[in-house]
Amino acid sequence: MAAASRILIIEDDISIAELQRDYLEIHSIEADIVTDGFEGMTRALKEEYDLVIIDLMLPSMNGYEICRRIREVKNISLMIVSAKKEDIDKIRGFGLGADDYLTKPFSPSELVARVQAHMKRYKQLTNVGQRVEFIEMGNIVVDKAARKVFVLGNEITFTTKEFDLLVFFMEHPNRVWTKEQLFRQLWFMDDLDGDVFTVVVHIGRIRDKLKKGKLSDLPIETIWGSGYRFNHTITPWEERF
Template identity: 60%
Template sequence: MKRILLVEDELEIAELERDYLEINEMEVTIERNGARGLELALQDDFDLIILDIMLPDMSGFDICREIRAKKEVPILLVSARKEDIDKIRGLGLGADDYITKPFSPSELVARVKAHLARYERLAKNNIASQNEILQVHDLTLDLDGRKVFVADQEIIFTTKEFDLLVFLAKRPNRVWNKEQLFEQIWGMQAAGDVSTVVVHIRKIREKLESHGDFSESIETIWGAGYRFNL
C-alpha cells in the first residue's frame, strides 16, 4: 500500500482528498501544520507528498525546497493561486506537478497514480541500467547513478530535469513537441499543464550553459517543439 503525506491546513478539503485516496488503496497521513509536515516528510519514507502552498505557518514553496534538497520523492503542489509565476516557481523548486484549486478529487487521484507509476518505472530502470553511461561531447550522463557531468564537474538536476535530458539525448536530431514530451516524462496525456515542459527545458539549458557552450544543444523549433542536436 502506497503511503501519502497530505499537508493541508483546511481540514474539510484534506479529509475529502484522503477519502478518495484511501478508496484507491492508499494510506494517507494528514498534517495541517507546515513545519510538522516538513519534519514528517524528512523523517519518514512516504511514497508521495501532496503539499498546499498557502499554509499559515510556513510557505509550501519553502517546504518543497527543503524536501527536494534531501529526498527524491514525488511532490504535488496544490494552490488556489493560478498565476503562471507560481507554477514556474514551484516547478523550478523541484515539484513534480502543480494543481490549481478547485479540482476534482478524481483528477487528484489520477495525477497521484501517474506520478507513483512513473517513479516505480524509474526505480526499475535504475536496476536494469547499471553502469550505463551516455556520453555526448563534453556531457556525461550516468544513467545508473542519475548524475550529470560536464568535464568531470557534476551538475545537480531534479528528477524530471534528468529524465527529460536523458530522453532527448537518447533520441537526438528528432523534433518532439511539448505534448509528446509531457506524455513521455510525466506519464499523463491530458491531466497536466504542458507549460511544465517549457519550464524544465529552460532550467536544463540554464544549468548546462552555466558550465560550457551548450547554447545549441537543445534547439527550439518554433511551432514544432524541441530537438537535441549532436
C-alpha cells in the same frame, strides 16, 4: 508483494486533505495528513515517502519554503496543489523543486492520475534491471542508478522531473517532440487544462542548469512551430561502441 506507495499530504484544510487521502487509498496508495507547514516539512525529511503533496498557504511555513527545504535533501516527487493560478506562481514552484502544479479546484480523480503518473515514471527510471546504467552524450553523463547528472565532469543537481525529462531527451536524440507529446510521455496523461506550460518551464530549467555547468553548446533545441529536439551528432569514438 510490492510495498504500497506512500504519500504525505501537507494541507491545512482538513476536509480537502481527507478527500485527497480517501481517493488515494481507494487506489491502494497510503496517505498521511499534516495540517501545519513546518511539521509537514519535518515529517517529509524524517520519514520515507514516494511523493509529497503540498499546499502553498499553510500555517508556520509556506509551501514554497517546504519545497525548497525538501529538495535540498531529498530527490522525491513534489506536487504543489494551490488556488494560485498565475504562471509566475507555477514558475516559482518549479524553480524551487516542484515536479508538478495542480490548480484548485480539481477533481480527485485527476489528483490520483497525476500521483500515479509520477510514481510510475519514477519506478521505471529506477528499475535497475530494465535499463542501461549510464548515458553519455557529448559532455553530459547521466548515472541512471544514482540519478545523477555530470556536465564537464562536475555534478549538477536536477529535480525529479528535470532528470526524467533530460533522460528522455537523451534516450531519444535527434527527434522533434511537441510540448503535448512530452507531457504525455513524462506525465503519463493528456495535456489537461493547458498544463503543457509545465514542459516549457522544465526545459527552461534544464537549459539554465546546463549553462551553469559551463556547457557552451546547449543540446536541447527549440524547433519553432514544432517543438523541441535533443541534438546529438555521433562522434567517431562513439561509433565504435
